[in-house]
Amino acid sequence: EPEVTQTPSHQVTQMGQEVILRCVPISNHLYFYWYRQILGQKVEFLVSFYNNEISEKSEIFDDQFSVERPDGSNFTLKIRSTKLEDSAMYFCATIKGTGDGYTFGSGTRLTVV
Amino acid sequence: GESVGLHLPTLSVQEGDNSIINCAYSNSASDYFIWYKQESGKGPQFIIDIRSNMDKRQGQRVTVLLNKTVKHLSLQIAATQPGDSAVYFCAENPGTYKYIFGTGTRLKVLA
Numbered sequence: 001e002p003e004v005t006q007t008p009s010h011q012v013t014q015m016g017q018e019v020i021l022r023c024v025p026i027s028n029h030l031y032f033y034w035y036r037q038i039l040g041q042k043v044e045f046l047v048s049f050y051n052n053e054i055s056e057k058s059e060i061f062d063d064q065f066s067v068e069r070p071d072g073s074n075f076t077l078k079i080r081s082t083k084l085e086d087s088a089m090y091f092c093a094t095i096k097g098t099g100d101g102y103t104f105g106s107g108t109r110l111t112v113v
Numbered sequence: 114g115e116s117v118g119l120h121l122p123t124l125s126v127q128e129g130d131n132s133i134i135n136c137a138y139s140n141s142a143s144d145y146f147i148w149y150k151q152e153s154g155k156g157p158q159f160i161i162d163i164r165s166n167m168d169k170r171q172g173q174r175v176t177v178l179l180n181k182t183v184k185h186l187s188l189q190i191a192a193t194q195p196g197d198s199a200v201y202f203c204a205e206n207p208g209t210y211k212y213i214f215g216t217g218t219r220l221k222v223l224a
Contacts, residue, residue: 004156031210040121043157043202043214056211091156095210101147102204102212104156 002026006092006105013112016081021108023075023092032075033093033102034067036060043091049075082112121200123219132190136203136215141184143205147212148177148188151200160188160201190220198222 149157
């Protein structure tokens with residue numbers, strides 16, 4: 001069964017540092033998403049990406065966040081200057097088309113110290 | 114809805130019993146709903162979905178019920194097994210390309 005692959009599985013970074021989280025979507029999927037889950041809380045929408053541009057973003061996705069798909073395969077989430085409250089699991093999700101359910105990656109646990 | 118922080122609602126059931134997990138969704142325009150299972154340290158995993166033109170859908174050991182009048186979803190798991198222990202989320206699609214997740218319920222299966 002096709003998978004969404006995320007790397008790294010765990011990243012520890014110092015406050016103020018930049019991090020890049022990587023996702024390899026399923027090859028024929030067209031819509032890509034980043035979600036965040038703070039420990040013990042619900043999964044929160046960050047951003048959706050279609051046709052090489054952001055289609056929607058949440059209040060959480062401020063100027064410190066950016067996404068891109070630089071080489072047509074990897075889909076990345078960059079946090080420019082991490083804060084302690086950015087510590088969370090970050091999930092990439094993709095869908096083939098509208099009306100489909102997500103396929104989630106296994107997540108990257110980001111710990112900001 | 115507000116998140117409940119570290120104190121997720123918890124449902125404890127005896128192995129072999131049936132489980133019912135409930136979810137209230139927020140948007141009356143939502144037309145597609147999914148239940149996800151999340152095991153510790155893993156991403157959410159699709160269990161079953163239902164569209165708004167249905168009120169019941171059955172899978173293998175799982176049934177989803179939809180009551181649009183009161184904006185309520187439930188997930189029924191028959192003959193609950195230890196491997197069913199996880200956090201269960203409902204997600205609604207209000208006609209956009211993103212899903213809105215509920216708070217989650219932790220299911221604990223007691224041996």
